[in-house]
Amino acid sequence: MLEWLVALCFVILVVLIWPGFKYFNNESQSDALHQGLGISQLAKIDKTGRCVSEQEGSDGAQAGDEKKRAVALICKPSALANYLLKHCRTFSNYSPCVGWTWRASALLQSVYEACCPYDSPVQFVRDNLQLSDEGLVALDWAVPTYQKRRRTSSHSTSPVLLIIPNSFGKITRNLLKLCETALSHGYLPAVFNRRSHNGTPLTTLKLQQFGDPADLREAVRYIRHRQPAGKLYAVSESTGSGLLLSYLGECGSSSYVTAAVCLSPVFRCQSWFENALCWPLQWALALYQKICLSRYKTVLGETIQTDTLFSSCSLRDLEEALFCQTIAPPGTSSSCNTSATWDVYWERNEPLRDVDEVAIPVLSVCAQDDPIRGDAQSTIPLELFETNPHFFLLLTDHGGHCGFSTQSEGSQAGASGSVGPVAAPSSGMGSRQISWSHKALLEFFRATTDFFAAEERTKQLAARRRGLGGGAAGRTFRNRSVSTCKRVPECSHNIHAIYNWQRSYTR
Numbered sequence: 001m002l003e004w005l006v007a008l009c010f011v012i013l014v015v016l017i018w019p020g021f022k023y024f025n026n027e028s029q030s031d032a033l034h035q036g037l038g039i040s041q042l043a044k045i046d047k048t049g050r051c052v053s054e055q056e057g058s059d060g061a062q063a064g065d066e067k068k069r070a071v072a073l074i075c076k077p078s079a080l081a082n083y084l085l086k087h088c089r090t091f092s093n094y095s096p097c098v099g100w101t102w103r104a105s106a107l108l109q110s111v112y113e114a115c116c117p118y119d120s121p122v123q124f125v126r127d128n129l130q131l132s133d134e135g136l137v138a139l140d141w142a143v144p145t146y147q148k149r150r151r152t153s154s155h156s157t158s159p160v161l162l163i164i165p166n167s168f169g170k171i172t173r174n175l176l177k178l179c180e181t182a183l184s185h186g187y188l189p190a191v192f193n194r195r196s197h198n199g200t201p202l203t204t205l206k207l208q209q210f211g212d213p214a215d216l217r218e219a220v221r222y223i224r225h226r227q228p229a230g231k232l233y234a235v236s237e238s239t240g241s242g243l244l245l246s247y248l249g250e251c252g253s254s255s256y257v258t259a260a261v262c263l264s265p266v267f268r269c270q271s272w273f274e275n276a277l278c279w280p281l282q283w284a285l286a287l288y289q290k291i292c293l294s295r296y297k298t299v300l301g302e303t304i305q306t307d308t309l310f311s312s313c314s315l316r317d318l319e320e321a322l323f324c325q326t327i328a329p330p331g332t333s334s335s336c337n338t339s340a341t342w343d344v345y346w347e348r349n350e351p352l353r354d355v356d357e358v359a360i361p362v363l364s365v366c367a368q369d370d371p372i373r374g375d376a377q378s379t380i381p382l383e384l385f386e387t388n389p390h391f392f393l394l395l396t397d398h399g400g401h402c403g404f405s406t407q408s409e410g411s412q413a414g415a416s417g418s419v420g421p422v423a424a425p426s427s428g429m430g431s432r433q434i435s436w437s438h439k440a441l442l443e444f445f446r447a448t449t450d451f452f453a454a455e456e457r458t459k460q461l462a463a464r465r466r467g468l469g470g471g472a473a474g475r476t477f478r479n480r481s482v483s484t485c486k487r488v489p490e491c492s493h494n495i496h497a498i499y500n501w502q503r504s505y506t507r
Contacts, residue, residue: 070094074385074393080361083451084392088443094436095407096398106369109403118173121145122180124191128200129222137208137215138200139222142179142189159231159445160223161187162257166238167210168289169197174263174402174435175237181438188227192219202296205303209323210239210269211349213247220247224256233445234260237402238372241265241364242351248362249354259448261441262364264402266373267381270346273316277372282314289318316342355384355391363392363444365437367399394440404437 071094075081084091097103102112124140131137161182165175171191179189194215196202208215223232234257236244241262248255266272277285290310297306309321324341347353364385368376376395385393396404 070096070398071394071396074382074395075391076386076389078389080389080448080451081392084444084447087447087450088440090436090440090443091394094396094404096396097405097407098398103403103405104398106367106398106400106403107371109399109405110371110401113174113403114170114172114401116173118176120176120180122176122183122189127222129219131215131218133204133206135195135204135206135215136201137195137219138193138198139219140191140193140198142183142191144183155229156188156227157229158186158188158227159233159258160227161189162220162223162232162234163189163191164216164234164236164240164244165191165193165197166240167242168239168285169194169292170288171198172237172402177432177435178235178237178438180432181434181442185442187233188230190223192216196292196296202299205299207322209345209349210319211242211246211351211353213243213250216243216247217251220256231258231449232256233258235263235441236260236265237263239266239269241267242269242349245351245355245358245362246349246353248358248360249352250357252357253359255360257360258452259360259445260362261444262362263437263441264366264370264373265351265364266379267352267384268379269349269351272374272379273319277315277374279314281372286312286315286318319345352381352384355388358388358390361390361392361444361448363394363441365394365396365404365440367396367401367404369398370401372401392444399437402437404435406436408433 071092073081073085073091097109102108121144122142123145124142127139127141129137129139163175163178165171175191179191182189193200194208195204196207220232234244242265244260244262245265248257248260290312293300293309297310300306300309305321305325308325309318312318312321320342324345366373366376366380370376373379380393380395382393385391399405
């Protein structure tokens with residue numbers, strides 16, 4: 001009994017001291033990382049050629065050093081990057097919680113957003129999709145609780161927001177708030193559930209591998225069939241970004257996604273499974289996944305060594321037991337090289353394996369003090385954002401893992417009021433504080449859509465001018481009736497016309 005009391009006192013002491021310690025410790029780490037990255041917040045293009053956010057404006061000399069360094073947009077200079085810097089004010093308007101509060105702790109705000117229940121004013125309508133191999137995945141469409149009609153019309157032009165949860169299938173507080181915010185801004189949120197996740201029946205012996213986008217590809221095809229007139233956007237959370245990046249890389253310009261955002265993504269997933277997480281977090285995540293799989297223990301025993309699976313204490317052992325140590329068919333040798341199989345597994349499932357084929361703008365929102373992803377210098381592929389014009393990194397000093405708590409949330413928790421440049425319109429869902437990361441992704445979607453619309457208008461205008469150019473042919477054409485001009489029908493998801501390999505926003 002005495003040992004438990006000592007442990008409880010130790011936990012309380014850590015909770016009280018940890019936020020202040022992390023604050024002062026992160027200041028020195030942030031300075032070192034910014035010096036290593038060479039980030040300059042005072043200019044749009046730094047000496048290394050990267051495009052970074054400009055935070056010093058009207059605040060100027062009155063802004064402190066910490067506020068200047070609060071967030072940076074790291075990307076390759078391009079026309080789209082300049083447009084984002086000009087029109088996405090949320091990118092440079094992040095005021096993280098600091099000082100002696102639990103919201104300043106990266107670990108505590110990450111656990112809060114992942115585990116704390118949330119009284120969401122939305123409900124979900126499920127579509128179970130039977131795949132080509134007779135497996136089942138589910139799409140949960142978010143609708144307001146006050147809405148009587150639970151289904152949306154197939155003729156709706158509202159944009160669809162495809163949300164991919166983490167690879168463990170946990171529906172977090174952050175995800176529920178994202179569905180609420182998306183609904184209030186006119187989107188149709190749809191949460192993608194993998195096989196056996198969140199009550200989805202497991203009808204085959206096949207589970208979805210970490211970076212296998214085959215099931216997601218069929219789900220996107222269904223969404224396009226159900227909502228053919230609406231644009232499609234995608235958001236992934238945490239380790240779910242591995243599936244989204246794999247899909248965008250494999251499909252390239254045929255992904256039918258207009259733009260995508262990864263919230264607190266894990267990029268180098270093999271090394272993350274091997275040695276990124278501390279053992280308490282590894283044990284907790286492994287326990288959660290084993291609890292979800294326990295209902296299928298008998299049927300999985302036909303192809304998986306369930307004794308090894310349910311005795312695993314780390315994420316790597318669990319992933320190996322699920323996909324690398326299958327039971328050999330009768331009459332064959334059961335011996336196998338586990339290490340080689342593990343490496344081959346990640347050759348097929350590493351999210352960045354086909355990153356050069358991604359053909360749409362992708363924004364990654366990351367925090368330097370992310371306790372789940374690990375050290376920023378070794379886990380964030382900065383060279384990807386510096387060289388690939390399709391990838392944009394929004395890097396904050398503080399924020400934890402999918403937390404990004406702000407000072408307004410800390411001082412006005414639960415209070416209603418203004419939410420900044422992307423304030424939620426009146427939609428009958430009430431007025432709540434919108435997360436900074438959610439405001440940032442909505443601004444990113446709006447800005448990219450406006451940019452491509454302007455680019456398309458410029459192309460059409462240039463084509464008309466070429467068609468009406470000088471010479472006899474031009475004069476003859478101008479004397480014709482306007483009705484003889486062939487008008488190309490517009491299509492909201494004509495991705496091939498916008499995302500070709502001569503895209504102007506990469507210039």
